[in-house]
Amino acid sequence: MRIIVASDDFDQVFQSDYFIGRVHSVFNNVMNLKINDEMLTIGNVHTSIGPKTALVNENINFSDLKIQQNMVVKKRNNEILIEELDIKFLYQPREIWNSSPELDYIKVSTDELHYKLNNLERIIFANGDPDSISPIVFDLRSDFKWLADIETYPTEFTDKHMNFIVGRIKNLLNAVEKDLWGDVDDLAKSVIGFGPGLTPASDDFVLGLMTGLLYSGRNYMRDVELYQHFVKLINGRTTDVSYEGLVNASRGKVNQVIKEAALSILSNCSTEVMTDKVDKLIKIGQTSGTDILTGIFIGIKLNVHKGEF
Amino acid sequence: MGVNYEIRKNTYYDSVTLMLISKDISKIEGVNDAIVGMGTDLNKELAERIKMSNDEIKAIAANDFFISADLSDDSVWESVIGKLNELLNKKASENSMDYKPKSINSALTYQSDSNIAIISVPGEYAAAEARKALDEGLHVMLFSDNVSIKDEKDLKELAYEKGLLMMGPDCGTAIINNVPLAFANVVNKGDIGIVAASGTGTQEVSVIIDKLGKGVSQVIGTGGRDLKEEIGGISMMQGLDALIKDDATSVIVLISKPPALDISKKILEIASKSPKPVVVDFIGGDYDMIKSYGVYPSVTLEDAARKAVALSKGEKPVDFIGFSKSESEIESMVQNEVDRFDSKQKYIRGLYTGGTLTDEAMKMLGSDFGCIYSNIPLDPKCKLGDSSKSIKYTCIDLGDDEFTQGRPHPMIDPSTRAERLILEAEDETVAIILMDFVLGYGSNEDPVGEMIESIQFAKDNAKKRGQYLCVVGSICGTDKDPQNLIESQMKLEENDVIVMPSNAQAVRFVKKTIEKIG
Numbered sequence: 001m002r003i004i005v006a007s008d009d010f011d012q013v014f015q016s017d018y019f020i021g022r023v024h025s026v027f028n029n030v031m032n033l034k035i036n037d038e039m040l041t042i043g044n045v046h047t048s049i050g051p052k053t054a055l056v057n058e059n060i061n062f063s064d065l066k067i068q069q070n071m072v073v074k075k076r077n078n079e080i081l082i083e084e085l086d087i088k089f090l091y092q093p094r095e096i097w098n099s100s101p102e103l104d105y106i107k108v109s110t111d112e113l114h115y116k117l118n119n120l121e122r123i124i125f126a127n128g129d130p131d132s133i134s135p136i137v138f139d140l141r142s143d144f145k146w147l148a149d150i151e152t153y154p155t156e157f158t159d160k161h162m163n164f165i166v167g168r169i170k171n172l173l174n175a176v177e178k179d180l181w182g183d184v185d186d187l188a189k190s191v192i193g194f195g196p197g198l199t200p201a202s203d204d205f206v207l208g209l210m211t212g213l214l215y216s217g218r219n220y221m222r223d224v225e226l227y228q229h230f231v232k233l234i235n236g237r238t239t240d241v242s243y244e245g246l247v248n249a250s251r252g253k254v255n256q257v258i259k260e261a262a263l264s265i266l267s268n269c270s271t272e273v274m275t276d277k278v279d280k281l282i283k284i285g286q287t288s289g290t291d292i293l294t295g296i297f298i299g300i301k302l303n304v305h306k307g308e309f
Numbered sequence: 310m311g312v313n314y315e316i317r318k319n320t321y322y323d324s325v326t327l328m329l330i331s332k333d334i335s336k337i338e339g340v341n342d343a344i345v346g347m348g349t350d351l352n353k354e355l356a357e358r359i360k361m362s363n364d365e366i367k368a369i370a371a372n373d374f375f376i377s378a379d380l381s382d383d384s385v386w387e388s389v390i391g392k393l394n395e396l397l398n399k400k401a402s403e404n405s406m407d408y409k410p411k412s413i414n415s416a417l418t419y420q421s422d423s424n425i426a427i428i429s430v431p432g433e434y435a436a437a438e439a440r441k442a443l444d445e446g447l448h449v450m451l452f453s454d455n456v457s458i459k460d461e462k463d464l465k466e467l468a469y470e471k472g473l474l475m476m477g478p479d480c481g482t483a484i485i486n487n488v489p490l491a492f493a494n495v496v497n498k499g500d501i502g503i504v505a506a507s508g509t510g511t512q513e514v515s516v517i518i519d520k521l522g523k524g525v526s527q528v529i530g531t532g533g534r535d536l537k538e539e540i541g542g543i544s545m546m547q548g549l550d551a552l553i554k555d556d557a558t559s560v561i562v563l564i565s566k567p568p569a570l571d572i573s574k575k576i577l578e579i580a581s582k583s584p585k586p587v588v589v590d591f592i593g594g595d596y597d598m599i600k601s602y603g604v605y606p607s608v609t610l611e612d613a614a615r616k617a618v619a620l621s622k623g624e625k626p627v628d629f630i631g632f633s634k635s636e637s638e639i640e641s642m643v644q645n646e647v648d649r650f651d652s653k654q655k656y657i658r659g660l661y662t663g664g665t666l667t668d669e670a671m672k673m674l675g676s677d678f679g680c681i682y683s684n685i686p687l688d689p690k691c692k693l694g695d696s697s698k699s700i701k702y703t704c705i706d707l708g709d710d711e712f713t714q715g716r717p718h719p720m721i722d723p724s725t726r727a728e729r730l731i732l733e734a735e736d737e738t739v740a741i742i743l744m745d746f747v748l749g750y751g752s753n754e755d756p757v758g759e760m761i762e763s764i765q766f767a768k769d770n771a772k773k774r775g776q777y778l779c780v781v782g783s784i785c786g787t788d789k790d791p792q793n794l795i796e797s798q799m800k801l802e803e804n805d806v807i808v809m810p811s812n813a814q815a816v817r818f819v820k821k822t823i824e825k826i827g
Contacts, residue, residue: 024321025321026321027321027323028323069319069320069321126434126437127412127414127441129412129415131328158342160342160358160359161355164354164355164358164359189350190351191351192349192350192351193347193349193350193351193352193371194349194351194352194355195346195352196324196327196328196330196331196344196345196346196347196352197324197327197328197346197347198321198322198323198324198327198347199324200346200347200349200351200352202351236370236371237349237350237351237371238347238349238371239321239347239349239371239372240371240372241321243371279444282414283414285323285324285325286324286325286327286328286415287324287328288324
């Protein structure tokens with residue numbers, strides 16, 4: 001198997017003289033490796049590139065390769081090797097993907113942004129997964145003036161689950177809206193790790209929220225500082241896989257599908273292109289895509305409301 | 310009852326699997342509530358809040374998987390663990406039998422090799438769902454109605470651009486690769502392909518083909534508006550083209566109400582160039598005009614089926630305008646009925662569940678009786694002012710929108726027709742009730758049995774006032790359908806219903822009888 005695309009931060013790890021690590025987790029389309037305390041991902045052709053990720057050129061199912069958790073992974077010459085199974089990934093990337101956030105896009109006009117956000121709301125309404133956190137967030141429209149005009153749809157969460165989380169999300173959004181950053185620390189901790197998924201629904205929402213705020217805001221450096229502080233506080237409160245995603249997102253580094261969706265909303269591209277990009281995002285995982293997109297939507301709405309777009 | 314739980318340390322499952330586990334475990338009988346997930350602080354706190362935690366669960370870490378359940382009986386736990394293991398051991402693609410996806414995207418996640426989507430959602434959402442399916446490269450059968458003409462046109466153009474079939478909106482019948490979809494009968498596989506803008510019309514033709522010992526290759530529905538000028542017959546032309554190219558098809562049948570003239574010419578132009586024989590039933594269409602294109606026009610749905618079968622056998626097709634029984638037998642049956650009416654009785658009441666069968670009946674009864682009143686009349690001046698009240702010669706399509714708003718189609722729930730039959734039978738001028746009984750997938754599990762009580766009641770009421778009520782019907786079904794064809798026919802005959810082999814023969818019989826009454 002040959003690795004044909006790698007992100008710059010994956011490449012940086014690979015280019016070190018030597019590394020040894022272990023298999024962290026294995027799924028059909030991806031395999032996560034834990035190397036020098038960093039989580040790296042190798043994905044198949046169905047996976048989109050993202051931070052610390054490399055893609056092979058084959059439609060392989062990693063679960064079928066009998067790769068087990070904790071198997072040793074090494075670098076040998078230009079290969080990543082799982083010695084126990086004699087599985088080799090030849091590292092020959094034809095493309096090194098830039099994982100940095102793209103913030104030098106031409107911003108869409110405010111009127112056009114409103115139009116796009118209305119469309120986005122409809123897309124989430126029509127195509128979003130009802131098992132996601134999205135209906136709970138949209139149901140907060142009576143609590144926030146800037147959400148007053150949105151529609152909501154029925155949630156699949158039980159009352160017990162919903163009652164548990166809804167107040168926490170409301171408090172988080174209230175703190176972000178009012179720049180109560182001291183409170184955000186505690187509130188974020190009270191939100192992270194809710195939901196059955198490997199990347200819990202609330203984590204995906206927060207990942208999207210940070211992305212929406214960072215990409216649409218005016219003060220990247222300040223925001224990154226705040227978010228990096230925030231993710232330090234949630235270490236150990238969620239799964240490794242989800243935490244890694246949040247750490248990357250706190251610096252504006254997200255999967256290409258998420259990046260393209262955010263840019264398609266905020267930049268001067270057509271609604272058709274936006275619909276296409278957003279549709280690709282919504283398809284990620286079971287509810288992850290909907291949760292992330294809801295976070296992006298809320299992040300942008302918040303910045304528009306605060307006059308920071 | 311204590312907390313039942315399972316912990317799997319440092320174990321990861323993808324989100325799709327976890328969501329499926331969460332949903333399926335909650336559905337097990339005896340499970341009052343369940344929490345499934347990774348041991349994050351919040352999930353543990355939630356478990357505690359809803360009283361499904363214990364010391365072991367409190368001690369797990371974020372990368373540990375856990376399930377905790379509140380059960381009405383501890384013995385249910387074995388089923389929970391069994392289900393959990395079953396789901397975890399299955400590959401995602403194998404889960405599709407248990408999994409009812411909520412969206413096309415989820416469905417494709419589970420069954421990525423699907424190539425057709427059947428869509429049945431309220432009309433206002435239907436176009437968006439169909440567009441999603443087409444964008445995913447799926448052929449579409451859109452069962453929903455109430456889709457705007459513009460959306461229909463856009464969807465069909467999109468499908469055409471992508472080389473996909475867009476069947477519908479309002480497409481109720483198709484058989485693709487021998488799989489009946491929606492309202493369809495179980496028929497033999499064969500070499501006759503059908504493209505149709507009609508539901509029950511298609512069922513009637515495919516059933517008769519089956520009864521005559523042949524079978525169908527594909528049945529492609531187009532939706533009832535496809536041949537209107539605004540749509541342009543896009544689906545019928547695509548379907549026709551597909552069947553021309555299909556190696557398994559040697560004879561093609563086209564079925565529709567008479568199309569707009571320009572569309573009719575376009576379709577016939579393509580049909581005329583087909584290397585395979587094409588039988589056309591544009592119900593009530595111009596026979597000579599159709600014939601002038603070198604295709605085979607038919608006079609009824611049964612005739613279309615018979616011609617297709619003849620062509621499939623390499624025989625010369627001829628018009629079928631008679632009966633399966635001999636002329637003398639039919640004459641004797643007619644006379645027997647006529648002798649039982651009194652002088653007041655002279656009218657027909659057609660109570661149909663199928664729209665195309667209603668059309669066919671009205672077309673065949675023709676203008677000899679003046680107006681054939683209907684809720685879907687052939688001539689606008691014969692439209693019933695109030696569809697709930699019949700006048701003289703009336704044929705009602707009880708499957709039309711006005712009768713199905715807020716209640717199931719009469720092919721599914723025969724109660725509307727049962728009530729209507731009793732009402733019609735109270736009219737002393739009525740001589741004959743004409744009915745269809747449609748079997749097959751989608752239909753009521755016993756459409757005949759459901760009507761028997763009201764047939765008996767109607768006949769008894771007529772008898773009490775010294776009259777005889779004649780009921781004539783035809784069964785659109787095969788001996789392979791989920792309902793029992795033979796039993797259905799016996800039930801009707803035991804209750805003094807005259808059962809004819811096709812709708813066309815039933816109408817012909819009724820017409821002869823009424824003519825004989827004079």
